Amino acid sequence: MGVELINYGRAAIAEFLGDRIVYRGLEPYDKSLPPLEALRRAAGLAPEVLPRKNEADYARVVMHLLQACQEQDQPGGRIERLVFVGDTRLLDGTAYENLCRVSGWSGRAFICAEDGDPPATCWAAAEQNQPIMLANRWAALAQFDRECAQLGHPIGAGTAVVFDMDKTLVGARGRNARVIDQSRMQAVEQTVGDLLGKDFDPVVFRRIYDPLNQPEFHPFTTDNQDYLAYICLVLGNGLIDFADLTRRIRSDELASFEAFLDEVEARKGALPERLAALHEEIRQRVQAGDPTPFKAFRRNEYLLTRQRFGCLSAAAAMVEMLAEEILITQEARCMAHKWRREGALLFGLSDKPDEASIPDEEHRAQGWTPLHQAETHAVGEAGFEIEQVDRSILVMPQP
Ligand SMILES: [Mg+2]
Known part of the structure; x- marks a missing residue:
């Protein structure tokens, strides 16, 4: 049963x-x-520390950010309730x-992965007894909003969303997410292709990238796409053999990405000059703790x-839109407008590296905008028309 x-x-x-x-x-x-x-x-963090999304320090930074927003909107006002909308449990x-x-705020969360099953929602309790609504339709955000109000958690003034x-x-997720992954995979392929030049074989690339x-x-790989792109580059060049590499990873002979870097370092004399220079740059960035060391790849991403x-x-068929374009989730957009009108403060978190989200100076000068602009x-289900767009905060993309 498809979602209309x-x-x-x-x-x-x-x-x-x-x-x-x-x-x-x-x-x-x-x-x-x-x-x-x-x-x-x-937040009491050491300089240079960059916490990841699943860490308590990340939450401390976000709490201070939300309080700073509240202070701008309503000096002296307090945040009492939190609402979190996401796609991964x-x-x-x-x-x-x-x-x-x-923060000590009372919370409600909505987590959705759309699927073809009949619509269903359930409330689950998180660790601290903070409720999470799990849903398989983004349209269930309207139900979430109603139930929050009924359960004494109105989403309005005093709420941070x-x-x-x-x-x-x-x-x-479950509707249009593959396009995001495809863009990243294309960026790996294009980056590796550009660097290998005539030695690049897209079929060989997929045989390496997909399994790894x-x-x-x-x-x-620590599921790090920069590392994966670099590994594909070295293997695509032929310096290290794919079958041999996977055998040694499986037998624990090669335990970490750092060990792989050391191995390339020992054999870098066999690399073409351009790749040797790139290897050196990436090795230094990894040693310095940069989680996104492959800058050319992230730029392409x-x-x-x-x-x-x-x-x-606008005339494109829906199936084509879902497969080709990165779309805004209308249900989330519509609820955001409603909650904003009712006095809630809204904030966005992205786990995408900044280099993959914001243009560099050169592209900015050409009119490229960050992803959120x-x-x-x-696109969404019926019944999520926006009553009115508040133009006062509109930051429109440059032409
Ligand atoms: Mg997400």
Whole structure:
């Protein structure tokens, strides 16, 4: 049983969030908010520490950010309730539980993965007894809103609403999420292809990338796409053999990505000059603790992802839109507008690296925008028309 979807026209996340978003680097895009350095101090973190989404320190930084937003909107006003909207029980659920714990706010979360089963929702209790509604339709956000009000948790003044961005606000899980993964995979392929030049074979590339991207090899790659792109590059060059590599990973002979880097280091004399220089750059960044050391890949990921926003005409068939374009989740957009009208403060979290989300100076000068300002089609079930768009916070994309 398919979900009946409607094209609601073009929109951008900035239409309801403004610039109130952080990408993985936790640096607020809205420069009127405290910079990460100040947030770290407020949260009691050491300089240079960049917590990940599942860590309590991440929740501390986000709590201070939300309080700074509240202070701008309503000086002296307090946040009492939290609402978290996401797509993964484990990662978003953990971020939500941590945020409830460090802040003491009463919370409700909505986690959705759409599927073809009949619509169903259930309330589950998180660790601290903070309720989470699990749903298999994004349209269940309306029910979530009603039940929150009935359960004494109205979403309005005094409520901070945190939206996960990737596969929630855009590329909804179970509906449109594959396009996000495809853009990233294309970025790996294009980056490796450009660097290998005439030695690049797309068939060989897929034979290397697809298996190494599977959970079996996550302990080795740490599911880091920068590492994976680098491994594909070295294997595509022929310096190290794929079958031999997987055998040694499986037998624990090669235990970590760092050990792989050392191995390439010992044999780098056999690499063409350009690849040897890139290897050196990546090795140094990994040693310095940079989680996204392959800058050229992340740059391509930004360009290819950004190009998937609003890439089709309004006349495109729905099946084509779902498969080709990164779409805004209309149900989330509609509820965001409603909650904002009722006085809630809204904030967006993205786990995408900043380099894959925000243009560099050169592209910015050409009019490229960060992903949250990019216009694309908003798609959702019937009944989620927007009553009125508050134009006061609209940060429109540059032409
Ligand atoms: Mg997500």
